Amino acid sequence: MEIAESTGVYIARASIVDAYDLACLRAASLLEMGIMVPAERDAFLPRAHREFVQLLREEHFAAWLLVSG
Incomplete structure (x- = not known):
């Protein structure tokens, strides 16, 4: 089975794993x-x-990230 990767752009809520990128x-x-x-x-x-x-x-901060891919 072939799995296609999404090449679209979407908005995702930031999580703890995004903290360094936010910094x-x-x-x-x-x-x-x-x-x-x-x-x-x-x-x-x-x-x-x-x-x-x-x-x-x-949960004292909320951020949304524009994600490509």
């Missing part, structure tokens, strides 16, 4: 706005990741 997106946003300088990114990511994990686990 990276937040860092990129802060850099783009000039609120954070590139040298601060490496220190920012672990903390942001932990905070996103906690917020998602406690």
